[in-house]
Amino acid sequence: MKLKRSHWSIPYVVFMAIFVVLPLLLILVYAFQDGSGHFTLSNITRFFSDSDALGTFAVSIEVAIENTLICILLGYPAAWILANKDLNRSAVTIILFIMPMWINALMRTLATAELFNTLGITLGKGTLLFGMVYDYLPFMIYPIYNVLNKMDKSYAEAAQDLGATPWQVFWKITVPLSMPGISSGVLMVFMPTVSTFAISEFLTNNKIKLFGTIIQENINSSMWNYGAALAFIMLIIIGISTLFTGDDEREAEGGLI
Amino acid sequence: MASDTHIIDLKHVSKRFGDKLILDDINLYIRKGEFLTLLGPSGCGKTTTLRMIAGFLDPDEGEILLDGKDISGIPPYERPFNTVFQRYALFPHLDVYDNIAFGLKLQKVPEDEIEKRVKRVLKLVSMSDYEDRDVESLSGGQQQRVAIARALVNQPKILLLDEPLAALDLKMRKDMQIELKEMHKKLGITFIYVTHDQEEALTLSDTIVVMNEGKIQQIGTPIDIYNEPVNCFVADFIGESNILKGRMMHDRRVAFIKHEFDCVDEGFGEDVPVDVVVRPEDIYFTTDPAKCQFKATVNSCIFKGVHYEMWVDTDTGYELMIQDYDPYPVGSEVMLYIDPDDIQVMHKERTRNVFDGKMVDETHVEMIGGVFECLPQEGIAAGDDVRVTVRFEHVDLLDHQEDGIVAGEVHFLLYKGDHYHLTILTEDGYHVWVDTNDIWDKGDLVGINILPKDLKIDKKDEAEA
Amino acid sequence: MKKFLAQAYLWILLVLLYAPLFFIGIFSFTESRVLGNWTGFSTKLYANLFSGSMQGSGSLISAVENTLLIAVVSAFVSMMLGTIAAVGIHNLRGRKKQAVSFLNNIPMINPDVITGVSLFLLFVFLHFSQGYLTVILAHISFGTPYVVLSVLPKLRQMNPNIYEAALDLGATPRQALWKVLVPQLRPGMVSGFFLAFTMSLDDFAVTFFTRGTIGLDTLSTYIYTDARKGGLTPELRPLMTLIFLIILILLVIINVRQEKMNKSTSK
Numbered sequence: 001m002k003l004k005r006s007h008w009s010i011p012y013v014v015f016m017a018i019f020v021v022l023p024l025l026l027i028l029v030y031a032f033q034d035g036s037g038h039f040t041l042s043n044i045t046r047f048f049s050d051s052d053a054l055g056t057f058a059v060s061i062e063v064a065i066e067n068t069l070i071c072i073l074l075g076y077p078a079a080w081i082l083a084n085k086d087l088n089r090s091a092v093t094i095i096l097f098i099m100p101m102w103i104n105a106l107m108r109t110l111a112t113a114e115l116f117n118t119l120g121i122t123l124g125k126g127t128l129l130f131g132m133v134y135d136y137l138p139f140m141i142y143p144i145y146n147v148l149n150k151m152d153k154s155y156a157e158a159a160q161d162l163g164a165t166p167w168q169v170f171w172k173i174t175v176p177l178s179m180p181g182i183s184s185g186v187l188m189v190f191m192p193t194v195s196t197f198a199i200s201e202f203l204t205n206n207k208i209k210l211f212g213t214i215i216q217e218n219i220n221s222s223m224w225n226y227g228a229a230l231a232f233i234m235l236i237i238i239g240i241s242t243l244f245t246g247d248d249e250r251e252a253e254g255g256l257i
Numbered sequence: 258m259a260s261d262t263h264i265i266d267l268k269h270v271s272k273r274f275g276d277k278l279i280l281d282d283i284n285l286y287i288r289k290g291e292f293l294t295l296l297g298p299s300g301c302g303k304t305t306t307l308r309m310i311a312g313f314l315d316p317d318e319g320e321i322l323l324d325g326k327d328i329s330g331i332p333p334y335e336r337p338f339n340t341v342f343q344r345y346a347l348f349p350h351l352d353v354y355d356n357i358a359f360g361l362k363l364q365k366v367p368e369d370e371i372e373k374r375v376k377r378v379l380k381l382v383s384m385s386d387y388e389d390r391d392v393e394s395l396s397g398g399q400q401q402r403v404a405i406a407r408a409l410v411n412q413p414k415i416l417l418l419d420e421p422l423a424a425l426d427l428k429m430r431k432d433m434q435i436e437l438k439e440m441h442k443k444l445g446i447t448f449i450y451v452t453h454d455q456e457e458a459l460t461l462s463d464t465i466v467v468m469n470e471g472k473i474q475q476i477g478t479p480i481d482i483y484n485e486p487v488n489c490f491v492a493d494f495i496g497e498s499n500i501l502k503g504r505m506m507h508d509r510r511v512a513f514i515k516h517e518f519d520c521v522d523e524g525f526g527e528d529v530p531v532d533v534v535v536r537p538e539d540i541y542f543t544t545d546p547a548k549c550q551f552k553a554t555v556n557s558c559i560f561k562g563v564h565y566e567m568w569v570d571t572d573t574g575y576e577l578m579i580q581d582y583d584p585y586p587v588g589s590e591v592m593l594y595i596d597p598d599d600i601q602v603m604h605k606e607r608t609r610n611v612f613d614g615k616m617v618d619e620t621h622v623e624m625i626g627g628v629f630e631c632l633p634q635e636g637i638a639a640g641d642d643v644r645v646t647v648r649f650e651h652v653d654l655l656d657h658q659e660d661g662i663v664a665g666e667v668h669f670l671l672y673k674g675d676h677y678h679l680t681i682l683t684e685d686g687y688h689v690w691v692d693t694n695d696i697w698d699k700g701d702l703v704g705i706n707i708l709p710k711d712l713k714i715d716k717k718d719e720a721e722a
Numbered sequence: 723m724k725k726f727l728a729q730a731y732l733w734i735l736l737v738l739l740y741a742p743l744f745f746i747g748i749f750s751f752t753e754s755r756v757l758g759n760w761t762g763f764s765t766k767l768y769a770n771l772f773s774g775s776m777q778g779s780g781s782l783i784s785a786v787e788n789t790l791l792i793a794v795v796s797a798f799v800s801m802m803l804g805t806i807a808a809v810g811i812h813n814l815r816g817r818k819k820q821a822v823s824f825l826n827n828i829p830m831i832n833p834d835v836i837t838g839v840s841l842f843l844l845f846v847f848l849h850f851s852q853g854y855l856t857v858i859l860a861h862i863s864f865g866t867p868y869v870v871l872s873v874l875p876k877l878r879q880m881n882p883n884i885y886e887a888a889l890d891l892g893a894t895p896r897q898a899l900w901k902v903l904v905p906q907l908r909p910g911m912v913s914g915f916f917l918a919f920t921m922s923l924d925d926f927a928v929t930f931f932t933r934g935t936i937g938l939d940t941l942s943t944y945i946y947t948d949a950r951k952g953g954l955t956p957e958l959r960p961l962m963t964l965i966f967l968i969i970l971i972l973l974v975i976i977n978v979r980q981e982k983m984n985k986s987t988s989k
Contacts, residue, residue: 009810009822012803012866016825019863023840024828026847078735087728091981095973096736102969103743106926106942107962110949111742118745134739157313158346160333162360162411172359176350187831195833198926198946212835212927219839219931224846231839242831 661704804869
């Protein structure tokens, strides 16, 4: 059999099968098993009857949506200004906005929490949201900036030529064409927000738990089955959200790099 | 010349990008309903001019008038023009129908009216069945028609086209040229067209504006521009030409290739150096010694489909290009003549290099970005402003930039039958003209050297006299 | 005016983004055990950090060492694996290509908690004792997709004929590979390496779940346990400040070089 270059992908496929697919399957398996290895739906039903878990779930989704929206509201204008050569010529400013992404998130969160402490602001929902936005804003700005930067200027010119005022150009052309960037940003903000655990601990002094936290607690206390079930539920949410943003994400490829 | 038939006037328009002068005192008018083409090589300023009319750029100096009124401050979305962009700029998130309807929707035209007009314009560009198609699935030619439709549906006063056919292959381009011409006839609106393709310009236009380096070289009908170019640039840019150094003996008599010919041009003066243009198709072969004006030997003969292209060496040592329907064998001696009508005499733009300089000391002068050694000058002291004259043939070009006093690049080549006339652009942006027999290519990097004895220096105020 | 408002908006955001970091940075220059209490300028904390004379400094230093070791090893393996994978994927068509691309995207879409938990279960299932090896394997699994995504564009931009041109000029397939293919891909490989490296340095959740109970700490897990104990160990302030400055300088250097390259290629 001739060694074709496409066969080069085989080692990787094998690797991924073991270290990505299999682990995910194991989550499925554990989720639907009880302690003695028998198939059961009890883990799932337990989730739906546990008011604490449901509450945490709801709070997580709520915080994630709020975080994502605030990041879009604050981040889109920032990205737009950064990409607009008339308003910003400084490459350093762009670097400054992107840099936090490369700094350890845990460090940044801790720094934020300590700052709140020192300023005497009690930790709670407000600080949590602020800390989340603070952590994730660069992840929303970067892909939107990338898309806006690469966008062909002649679209805006063509729209103006056809009679659109700058305001109309923005809403009818720029925003629709930057959707891939927005989707990319949402993907990088929404799910991670739902699933973080350390961050919410620090920012709320453990007062508010997010979904990621209860997964972690369960796994750590050897409640593997229940933990896996919770993880499974999270996977479903991921699946749903990727359906919404699926195609656009491929177009925004390069949004990360 | 009633100015109410002028739809656009450009008066003393100039534009700079940084310290580069892109447009230099442009003056032109465009008649209502005509097909006007801005023609020139890349960088000549034609696209900048078009974008200024469209409203994407403002002039630094001068006025742009629409029907007599200045439109300089008006943004593009308030001007009654529409543009067909070079790479179409069709909105990828809208289908064909919505792309075309975009402008109409902004004007709040009622839905049924929009539908009528979109369908009508799609028919005009022969794309009727493509309403619901995704624009990215269309071929280049189809996208281009949609772009034209999108512009026309708004019934603009002027249609601006920025090299719209540049991305199409040859056959498609020729078909679209015919379609555009018919559209123009049918619609009766003014078309302003930008291209670097002189054949395209000759085919499509009522009026051609030839531009180079930010200046208008000539304005005229295609026939005028082709038959009577006013300078070497236009003569060389349009069609094939033989451009030769000549001398106007007196009215209607010119000498070139060391022969004298009758011609039809007057008013140049007596014994004045001129440039002469003869198109290759205007040199005729004869077997009649009485008609023969000069003899030559055939150097090469190439079949070009429509005609044969031949290069001949004249009996006086000049090379000429001839196009004829009949071939003549290489090496054969032929007899040639040229009709007076076919000889186009042009003013020489310059006869020498003239540079502004400053004396550094008795034997050195600073000019064109370098310090040149010269012969000691009487009556001129260090620090004086001077005018330096150098003949074209006295400028030496060297292969390596470091070997010359000043470095430059070959910007423009003109073959003059027995030598090349080059335009060199120095590093600092000065123009130096050189006559040489060496063969150089456009873009070659060269070093410039001039021998001290070849610098003719005059004090500035004397030269002014 | 518009420009002023725009710049002001950006700078307000930047101030907010960097306030906590500056806060830590400023207070890294004071001795106070309590954050926020300025007891005078001092570089004692920096000295403590480097001399290892603070409590538990041994474990902090080994945590930093572990972090770097894991990052370098996993990023390197990711780079090799990812490059080979990218070449393979580039030559696939249709369904197969879509499937493998999807597979590649999974680790990037998955939140790190899921990746961590799933790998934890994997190692339990395989009876792998958790430690360095499992953490490195885990980091490779989420780092490689980034390498693939960095190398694929380079493959796409590459003229498909150059490999054949090399063969035509007398190169053996292996020579063509090394002399022609690899140099074209190198920029993508390097940026992929750095991406994987950074992802590894940055990681918390996955390491948390796959490090087992042997006391293996990376910087993130160290900080986590430390912070849970109550407040920030003062010596972590200079550490954070230093990391912040190093990253800033690196990014500026990289971008300045990018600008220079762009300028010279466009001439």
